[in-house]
Amino acid sequence: MVEPGILLVDKPGGLTSHDVVARTRRAFGTRKVGHAGTLDPMATGLLVIGIEGATRLLTYIVGAAKTYHATIRLGQSTTTDDAEGEITARASDDLVQGVTGEQIAQGIAVLTGEIDQVPSAVSAIKVDGRRAYDRVRAGEEVALKSRAVIVSRFDVLAERRDAGAIDLDVVVDCSSGTYIRALARDLGESLGVGGHLTALRRTHVGPFDVSDAVSIDALDEASTLTPSAAAVQVMQRFDVSADEARDLRHGKRLPDRSAELHGAVAAAVDPDGTLVGIVERRGTDVKSAMNMPEETR
Known part of the structure; x- marks a missing residue:
């Protein structure tokens, strides 16, 4: 089973962003791969790639500076x-x-x-x-x-x-x-x-640096950031209990916790370090804006 994660790739000149996605699919053995922002074929540098369930995070990365x-x-x-x-x-x-x-x-x-x-x-x-x-x-x-x-x-x-x-x-x-x-x-x-x-x-997409990226020829041995590790670099970490994690996954709100959110969204992380999903304010409550597949760290 392919583990979900965020992969940083240093795209060489002459390849399209789609070419990099295609090579990542072959290297990781999955079709579920996407990227957070196109680079022209002439351009080089950082492509942020999402694999499996981590593709859901790309929505929150693509708008980064x-x-x-x-x-x-x-x-x-x-x-x-x-x-x-x-x-x-x-x-x-x-x-x-x-x-x-x-x-x-x-x-x-x-x-x-x-x-x-x-x-x-x-x-x-x-x-x-x-x-x-x-x-x-x-x-x-x-x-x-x-x-x-x-x-x-x-x-x-x-x-x-x-x-x-x-x-x-x-x-x-x-x-x-x-x-x-x-x-x-x-x-x-x-x-x-x-x-x-x-x-x-x-050279940078939000907090991600091309110096941490792998070359296109090193995809087979490349390691990825876990969804939780990537998400907390992009947004605030929002710790939840195991019971709260279950409630969020079931579409329930967490009452009276909205004051703890510093921005529009935050990364909800359970006691095991698993990314539950992305949460947002709903009045004085907190509710899931996006849930990750379960057992995704």
């Missing part, structure tokens, strides 16, 4: 806003080299904080039931709606100038749903020279 290290090339625009697309425009070398560090800093400042962002057209967002990238590849014009995102950090770590291009190595902390490709595109547009992403690596 992310950290990315990226390289933005100013001076060229592409069809996909990254290096996988065709170059659609090149700014002159004089125009590119006329962009000052101060102008770059000002452009980044505008893209920091709470912003409205139009995702890249070549994205996994569904438009009338079909992925936007499928519509683009079919030759359709796709105009996605802007969405509110939060970019809490957008720092330049290094700057390199070459003929017709400025490469910026950056680190970005952002809310779920933020497109780093769109940041590159919008920064280039604001500077009048165009821009796209040439490298992207995700």
Whole structure:
């Protein structure tokens, strides 16, 4: 029997997130595998994978803040806003080299904080039931709606100038749903020279760090976090007795315990360290929002 758990994988470039899920299914011998947030094929870094009953936790992980290290090339625009697309425009070398560090800093400042962002057209967002990238590849014009995102950090770590291009190595902390490709595109547009992403690596998803992840070639020997160990990293631990655990699993409320919840949800853990499920407030009571399969630690 396959034990449920959360697996951290360091995705290499060239593979889709679905490729990683497929390999995890083979390695663990189960079809019940999912992930908490797609990475583009070009991108590398942290994928949070749920196995068996732990897939139920992915809903509570997918919305976590992310950290990315990226390289933005100013001076060229592409069809996909990254290096996988065709170059659609090149700014002159004089125009590119006329962009000052101060102008770059000002452009980044505008893209920091709470912003409205139009995702890249070549994205996994569904438009009338079909992925936007499928519509683009079919030759359709796709105009996605802007969405509110939060970019809490957008720092330049290094700057390199070459003929017709400025490469910026950056680190970005952002809310779920933020497109780093769109940041590159919008920064280039604001500077009048165009821009796209040439490298992207995700280093954090919420509390999870890519330094703790396994490589794609080490899946057969990979260990996982138990559902309880993973859940209490994402949210508050909420200890319950064996009787309370049984009540939660049966859909009953725990009376007069809502004041103990610090956030919207918490991880209910029984005396054996088993994750009972995710609980939420209901008036002055606490009730299950999601129950885990029994005997899941």
